[in-house]
Amino acid sequence: MNQEDYAPEDAYEADSASGDDAEATRRDAGEAESSRASRGWWDRNADEYQSEHGAFLGDDRFVWGPEGLDEAEAALLGPAASLKNKDVLEIGAGAAQCSRWLAAQGARPVALDLSHRQLQHALRIGEDVPLVEADAGRLPFRDASFDLACSAYGAVPFVADPVNVMREVRRVLRPGGRWVFSVTHPIRWAFPDEPGPEGLSVAASYFDRTPYVEQDEQGRAVYVEHHRTIGDRVRDVVAGGFRLVDLVEPEWPEWNSQEWGGWSPLRGNLIPGTAIFVCERD
Numbered sequence: 393m394n395q396e397d398y399a400p401e402d403a404y405e406a407d408s409a410s411g412d413d414a415e416a417t418r419r420d421a422g423e424a425e426s427s428r429a430s431r432g433w434w435d436r437n438a439d440e441y442q443s444e445h446g447a448f449l450g451d452d453r454f455v456w457g458p459e460g461l462d463e464a465e466a467a468l469l470g471p472a473a474s475l476k477n478k479d480v481l482e483i484g485a486g487a488a489q490c491s492r493w494l495a496a497q498g499a500r501p502v503a504l505d506l507s508h509r510q511l512q513h514a515l516r517i518g519e520d521v522p523l524v525e526a527d528a529g530r531l532p533f534r535d536a537s538f539d540l541a542c543s544a545y546g547a548v549p550f551v552a553d554p555v556n557v558m559r560e561v562r563r564v565l566r567p568g569g570r571w572v573f574s575v576t577h578p579i580r581w582a583f584p585d586e587p588g589p590e591g592l593s594v595a596a597s598y599f600d601r602t603p604y605v606e607q608d609e610q611g612r613a614v615y616v617e618h619h620r621t622i623g624d625r626v627r628d629v630v631a632g633g634f635r636l637v638d639l640v641e642p643e644w645p646e647w648n649s650q651e652w653g654g655w656s657p658l659r660g661n662l663i664p665g666t667a668i669f670v671c672e673r674d
Contacts, residue, residue, distance in 0.1 A: 414615065416606050454490040481561075486510045554625075574667065592663075622667065
């Protein structure tokens with residue numbers, strides 16, 4: 393089996409190549425290496441990403457994944473009217489599109505991202521949302537600072553220690569706070585990252601947790617993505633101090649004809665592409 397067949401589903405916010413010279417492999421990658429690779433990848437690729445996908449994401453739209461499920465419809469954080477005056481932390485915010493939608497509902501969002509360049513795009517779109525450049529594993533906020541936290545394909549797929557992120561989110565949430573995050577559906581890691589028929593045949597073990605790494609000629613990681621099974625994700629949530637209240641697997645809607653990396657109407661109508669975990673802090 394060659395590496396192209398074995399490569400997992402690239403995450404929704406990282407679907408273009410890291411560079412012509414990058415070598416794709418599966419190997420261990422720790423917390424520091426993963427964080428460093430993510431920061432560098434997003435600083436290099438933010439311009440292309442926003443140019444290619446900005447129209448779909450909008451300037452002030454809260455979409456949970458390539459299927460196009462809107463928070464306005466899904467209300468996973470709660471009914472829109474209930475968001476007024478809520479303090480909300482968006483993790484892995486990119487250009488803060490989701491935070492801008494939250495602000496329009498009367499919430500007080502803070503948009504956090506590891507990438508300086510992504511946050512520059514947030515400033516380009518508008519300066520109406522507070523921005524913080526920081527790592528999701530070391531949130532620079534006091535305990536019990538927020539009512540809600542959310543992440544649409546941000547941070548969680550790229551960290552080596554997801555339980556640490558869960559615990560950090562729990563720490564900054566107030567009692568009863570809700571934490572909702574979306575990731576590539578874990579089943580996609582068993583299939584080639586292709587939108588056509590070639591992406592419908594199992595090519596790798598779903599149970600292989602070895603990280604997907606793209607590395608330069610010196611062996612330094614330039615992109616890292618970590619695979620967790622559905623069971624792993626549930627256990628991470630619980631170990632982080634949360635109660636899982638829902639697991640949403642959006643179906644592909646008839647109106648959505650776009651292809652985005654390995655996401656497509658063909659695959660989306662047959663296998664899930666996104667998993668959304670709805671968690672609460674007791």
